[in-house]
Amino acid sequence: MSCSSSLILPSISSNGFRRFSPLKLDKSRVFMSSISVGSRIAAVDDALFTDYKPTNAFLFPGQGAQAVGMGAEAQKVPAAAELYKRANEIMGFDLLDICINGPKEKLDSTVLSQPAIYVTSLAAVEILRAREGGQQIIDSVDVTCGLSLGEYTALAFTGAFSFEDGLKLVKLRGEAMQDAADAAKSAMVSIIGLDSEKVQKLCDAANEEVDEANKVQIANFLCPGNYAVSGGVKGIEAVEAKAKSFKARMTVRLAVAGAFHTSFMNPAVSRLEAALGATEIRTPRIPVISNVDAQPHADPDTIKKILASQVTSPVQWETTMKTLLSKGLKKSYELGPGKVIAGIVKRMDRGAEIENIGA
Structure with a gap:
């Protein structure tokens, strides 16, 4: 079995989410985070999650997973449907209509596919929450990651930033990447x-x-x-x-705008840096594995730097999956459109247990 040949580039309320108990900090690796000016900020150890032991993982897809018709299932669950209403206000148009009805060429564009996948993937979390035993599954998740764009979805899921702030970042990211692609x-x-x-x-x-x-x-x-x-x-x-x-x-x-994850995307970096600098980012409540170095990060300033460099850095998804599997990961859930990530996981470990939660 081979994995898909498509390219995958890449706040839910935290009510009911299990929280990690406080961990002891290695003060030699602590530095100050500067989220706000003029207030005392607790030091954050970026190595807080280094020794994570994965059991259940949420995996979020990225660009290339989109398909006309996605989002239709989400309309049956009020909390999931509400995300599209909130998204429409931020996007300034009916994102749900494009998700469900297309046209495909419009949905496939970088500027639309990225926010559409972000919203649909978080809607899938709400679909899971609404089903019997769903909240227990969500509570059991102790690590998450997403493929390129999906890293933003994973960070929103962990409460690192709000649903709205994440969508604004993803919207800008798609626009900046499209503009960079148009330049060469x-x-x-x-x-x-x-x-x-x-x-x-x-x-x-x-x-x-x-x-x-x-x-x-x-x-x-x-x-x-x-x-x-x-x-x-x-x-x-x-x-x-x-x-x-x-x-x-x-x-x-690949049907993408240009050479993603290379220096061709350099023009997008400064725009992302500015947007990330103006966004409140908090320490994720569980480890989020970065595409850049296949490691979890806890310090908000480090997360901002990682996200800015992500568009010009190769995606280390193979290393991420190998690491999770070698650390004893028992079950994964792919949340959002498509089943590409499931194909990748099965390619790397035929015995791996993974469930798709669509929206």
């Missing part, structure tokens, strides 16, 4: 059937034939046999032309 001719392609070392050699071979503006790199370490490469269009074309000689099973050009 770039693209992405999935390489199917090679390990990461061979994909790197394929990239090296392609880079020998193009100028600096068209260089390529691995941008998304999804799972064994599926890696996404980003870069200039000529570099991507060189990758596609050489892939068979490297014994790749196939290549799939």
Whole structure:
């Protein structure tokens, strides 16, 4: 079984959520967080969650998981339906209508797919909460992460920021990434059937034939046999032309705006930094594994820096999943549209238990 060839880029009320008991801080690793000016802020140890022991995980999808019709199921659950109403006010148009009715081309755009997936994934949490035993499942979750965009969803789930603040960030993120993509001719392609070392050699071979503006790199370490490469269009074309000689099973050009998770996205970083700087971010109540370094972070300022650098950094999803599984993860839940993450998890461990909660 192989995982999907699609690229996945990437406050619910905390009432009823189980909270971690206070942990002792290693003062050698403590530094001050500056969320507000003029008030004394408790020191936050960024290594608070380093020794986490995962049991049950919530996994949130990213760009590429969207599909026309998503959100329809959420309308049967008042708390889930309410999220779309709140989203419409922030977006300034009927996001739910686009989710349910499309058109597909509009929903697939970076500026719309990212907020649509964010809202639909958090609506899936409310669908789960409403079913018998759902709150118990939510209470049992002790680690979470999301694929690129999904990292924002995971942070909202843990109370690191409000639903509204998260949606505003995701909206801006989608717009900034679209603008950065429009500024240069770039693209992405999935390489199917090679390990990461061979994909790197394929990239090296392609880079020998193009100028600096068209260089390529691995941008998304999804799972064994599926890696996404980003870069200039000529570099991507060189990758596609050489892939068979490297014994790749196939290549799939991705329907995205441009070379995500590379330096092509540099113009988006300053806009994200400004928005994140103006957003209140709190320590997550459970570990949220970062796409940048496959580690959990507790310090709000560190989380802000990680999120700003995430758009230009390769997605370390393969390492994240391997780490969770090696640490003894028992069950995962994929919340939101699509079943791509389930395919990745099963690719890495056929015996892994994972359940999809759609909306």
